[in-house]
Amino acid sequence: MNNLNERLKTLRESSNLSQEDVANKLKISRQSISKWELGDAVPDIGKLMELSKIYNVSLDYLVGRDSSEKVKNTKEALRKKRNASQIILWSLCLAIVCLLIMFLEDGRAAVLFLFATPVSAWIQYHYLQELSKLPK
Secondary structure (H helix, E strand, C coil): CCHHCCCHHHHHHHHCHHHHHHHHHHHCCHHHHHHHHHCCCCHHHHHHHHHHHCCCCCCHHHHCCCHHHHHHHHHHHHHHHHHHHHHHHHHHHHHHHHHHHHHHHCCHHHHHHHHHHHHHHHHHHHHHHHHHCCCC
């Protein structure tokens, strides 16, 4: 992905933005975004600077001079999301087990942890799948 047009399209899609959304942020037409992504036109330096802010990347990354920044930022974001999901899952399980133990006073509450384990494994699997989609 060395071409500016491919990078613009990839960044827009990974940001879950439509061409119309980006055009509105830049106060230009959707057709301009389309032309940039097709390689029929190139944004001027002012628009490139605005795009780098919208996509939260450096101008060097945007124009293809630094490919490591976006991958590093995306991996870090995925790792944080995975960790937060697992912390929430296990905290909820622990809280529910504690409540059940208080009310049931037997070992049935611990069975909840058996259900949390596959969910935690699914979170890890999903994280690895998203990680494998990133460029090396």
